[in-house]
Structures are given as structure tokens and as C-alpha cells.
Amino acid sequence: MNAPTELAKVMASQPHAVLGYKDFSLGSFGFRRDEYFAHISWKTQDGRPMSHTMDIGNFLRALMRDVAWGFFYGWVNFDEVFGTVNHYTSVDLYGGSFNGSMKAAGVDCLENFPSDQIRATFEQMLDDWTNAEFDPFAAPQETGSPYGRKNGYNTAKITRARELAKRCVGLKDDLALRTDERGAPVNRAFADVPQDQPELHPEPGFENEVHAFNLFAFLSRSQVTWNPSFTSVVKYSFMCPTTEEHMLPIIHGNDRVEWFFQMCDEIHWNSADKNTGKPLARLIMKAGDMAAMPAYCRHQGYSPKRSMLLVWENGSPSLVYEIQKGESPEVPVQF
Ligand code: PHB
Ligand code: FE
Numbered sequence: 524m525n526a527p528t529e530l531a532k533v534m535a536s537q538p539h540a541v542l543g544y545k546d547f548s549l550g551s552f553g554f555r556r557d558e559y560f561a562h563i564s565w566k567t568q569d570g571r572p573m574s575h576t577m578d579i580g581n582f583l584r585a586l587m588r589d590v591a592w593g594f595f596y597g598w599v600n601f602d603e604v605f606g607t608v609n610h611y612t613s614v615d616l617y618g619g620s621f622n623g624s625m626k627a628a629g630v631d632c633l634e635n636f637p638s639d640q641i642r643a644t645f646e647q648m649l650d651d652w653t654n655a656e657f658d659p660f661a662a663p664q665e666t667g668s669p670y671g672r673k674n675g676y677n678t679a680k681i682t683r684a685r686e687l688a689k690r691c692v693g694l695k696d697d698l699a700l701r702t703d704e705r706g707a708p709v710n711r712a713f714a715d716v717p718q719d720q721p722e723l724h725p726e727p728g729f730e731n732e733v734h735a736f737n738l739f740a741f742l743s744r745s746q747v748t749w750n751p752s753f754t755s756v757v758k759y760s761f762m763c764p765t766t767e768e769h770m771l772p773i774i775h776g777n778d779r780v781e782w783f784f785q786m787c788d789e790i791h792w793n794s795a796d797k798n799t800g801k802p803l804a805r806l807i808m809k810a811g812d813m814a815a816m817p818a819y820c821r822h823q824g825y826s827p828k829r830s831m832l833l834v835w836e837n838g839s840p841s842l843v844y845e846i847q848k849g850e851s852p853e854v855p856v857q858f
Contacts, residue, residue, distance in 0.1 A: 543673025545651045549644050550634040552616055556582075556652045558671050563605055565618045565632040573630050575604050575618055580659075580669035583652060584772035587659035587681060590645050591750065594638065596836065597843070598776025600821060603800055606773070607641070611840065614641045621776070623799035653677050660747040662768035662829065683747070691734045712768070712829035713743035739786075742766055742831050751834050759839040768829040776821035778843045780855045781836055785812045788830035797821040815855035818846055 539545065547554040553564040561582035564574040585601040592599075594609035604622055608615040617633040619625030653659060655675030656667030660683065688698045709716065718740045725733040741753070742764055749771050751763030767790060776797035783790075785808040792806040797820055808814060816822050824832075845851035 547644055547648045549616055549636060549641060551632065554648060563618060567630045567632060569629065573618065577602055581772065583659045583669055586645060586649050588773050590649055597778030598797060598821060600774035600776060612638055614638050616641060621798055621800065623801060649681055650676060650678055653681055660750055662748045693736050694734045695731050707744040707746060709743045710829060716740060716743040738764060759837055761836040761838045763834040763836060765832050765834060766829055767824065767826040767832050769826065771824045774821050774823040777816055777818045779818050779837055779846060781816045783808065783814045784833040785810055786831035786833055788828050790824045790826045790830055790832060792822050792824045794820045794822045818853040
């Protein structure tokens with residue numbers, strides 16, 4: 524065998540010096556990135572070393588959602604092996620624990636962390652591992668490459684913040700619409716979406732009380748995909764219309780029932796048992812279709828063309844415990 528080159532020696536002893544990415548750890552989990560992959564390592568229940576590899580683009584797209592959604596409702600599976608479970612003040616981090624085969628083989632690991640600790644590590648990892656040209660919230664055709672050696676940061680795109688409206692968006696003294704005024708262009712896939720606004724005829728004196736706007740025109744200008752970023756909140760009823768293109772970057776495992784209304788085009792869903800990953804159903808949703816995801820499933824959607832989806836969540840903080848105690852149903856309707 525040839526003697527190792529100088530570069531190979533540096534790579535072996537100091538990978539950071541060559542690739543430029545930091546390593547991270549949480550409990551017995553280790554995280555490392557190279558030009559193409561995220562490498563996750565842990566110790567199995569009987570102390571053996573175990574590891575898992577993910578495409579770095581897929582890993583960063585999933586990590587972006589987990590961070591931005593505050594660990595979401597229930598399970599955020601980055602893929603069939605690795606992910607998080609939200610307990611709302613703490614978060615489980617797991618490798619293989621919800622993969623039937625790995626669990627049976629005893630090569631899984633699950634550790635619980637305070638939400639603040641895992642959030643801080645995930646935020647740092649997302650910032651360090653996302654290069655200047657890659658936007659993990661953008662559709663794959665609308666962003667640069669996630670691959671290669673460390674090449675700058677994209678902090679602005681990974682820290683997009685939610686803006687809160689106090690009343691109907693567009694009313695005086697509240698948020699302006701993020702449409703023409705702010706320069707967001709209509710997405711290439713939504714060139715046919717009418718941009719006209721509804722006519723308003725409030726009685727004199729009620730001009731500041733009555734308002735309406737064109738939701739489809741608003742959504743047609745969304746810069747991000749697979750992000751319930753624009754939400755109406757009425758008590759615990761959260762209506763989250765979103766625009767979707769390519770795949771949902773996570774496999775979401777429910778801890779409550781969740782509804783989908785396909786508002787245009789189509790999304791194909793795979794649904795599986797949330798504990799094992801065993802396939803349960805295949806669902807082709809076309810414009811106008813509605814579906815409910817039961818609390819015992821996980822699901823991942825594929826949108827061949829950018830589409831509009833309304834996700835309806837029950838945000839009640841006690842619901843997950845009511846379901847665990849059998850006081851609330853796991854399904855939306857009993858036939
Ligand atoms: C889901 O997990 O149900 C989900 C998440 C984000 C979306 C759409 C659906 O944009
Ligand atoms: Fe979901």
C-alpha cells in the first residue's frame with residue numbers, strides 16, 4: 524500500500540481543518556458532517572458502538588423543521604431511524620427506537636433532554652452545517668447545493684421569524700400583507716393564481732373593523748415549502764395553509780389527530796405505524812380532497828408540483844395526555 528499523502532494524514536487527525544465543520548454531541552449521541560453526509564453515532568443498550576448515515580441535504584431540511592417548529596407535535600422522524608419526540612418541556616432523541624427491526628435487534632438508543640438543551644445544540648449544528656448557498660426551507664429546485672466543504676453561513680434564511688398579528692392581517696395598525704408591498708414574487712408554479720383582492724363594502728364607520736384578502740394570492744408568493752408558516756389561531760384550532768413541493772422533509776408521527784385539505788394540485792402520502800414504521804396506507808390526495816391522520820400513524824407527503832395544503836391542528840396542550848388516558852379518541856370518527 525502507498526504511504527498516506529499529507530492531506531490524508533491531516534484528514535485522519537484533524538478533519539475540521541480540511542472540511543471546516545464542527546462536531547456536536549448530546550448525551551451518548553455524536554454528530555459529524557462531511558461533504559455529503561451527516562454521521563450520527565450512539566451506544567446501543569448493551570454498550571456497543573452504532574452509527575447511522577443520512578444525506579446532508581435531507582438531514583438539514585429535517586433539522587430546519589425540527590428547530591423552527593419547536594419539535595412539533597409528537598414525533599419528528601428525520602428518516603426511518605433517527606429523530607425526536609416532543610414532550611413539550613423535554614425532548615427524546617432516538618436512533619432506531621421506532622424502527623421495528625432495529626428495536627428488535629437491540630441496537631437502538633433513546634435519551635431525554637431538556638428542550639432548551641437540545642434546541643441550543645440543534646440551532647448551532649444547523650448554523651454551522653448550512654453553507655451560504657443552501658436554504659433548507661426552499662424547494663430543491665430553488666436553492667443551491669448543500670454539499671461540499673464549509674463555505675460560509677446562511678443565518679438569515681435559517682432564522683426566519685414568525686410575525687404575530689393581533690387582528691385580521693391587513694387591518695390598520697396591524698401587519699401589512701407580505702405580498703406586493705414587500706416584493707415577494709409569485710412562484711413559478713402559481714403563475715395562474717388570480718391576484719385580485721376581494722371587494723369590501725363596510726358600512727360607514729366600520730372601515731377599520733371589516734377586512735378580507737385573497738389567501739391563494741398570498742400563498743402563491745410563499746418563499747418556503749413544507750412549513751405551516753401562516754396560521755390562523757382560534758382558541759386551539761390552528762389552520763395552517765402551506766405550499767408544498769418535493770417531499771415533506773420529515774416523517775411526522777402524530778400524538779393527536781391532524782387534518783389535511785388539499786387546496787390545489789396533489790400530494791401522495793405514505794402512512795405507517797408510528798411505533799414500528801410498518802406501512803399502513805397509501806393516499807393520493809387531489810384538489811378538494813380531505814383526510815385525517817389518526818394519532819397512531821406517521822406520514823410523509825410527496826408533492827410532484829408545488830401545491831397548496833391546509834393543515835388543521837388541534838393545539839390543545841392537554842390533548843396528548845387525554846389520548847394517553849383513553850379520554851380522547853385516536854381517530855377522528857368511529858364508523
Ligand atoms: C405534517 O407533518 O402533517 C405536515 C408538516 C408540514 C407541512 C405539511 C404537513 O407543511
Ligand atoms: Fe403531520
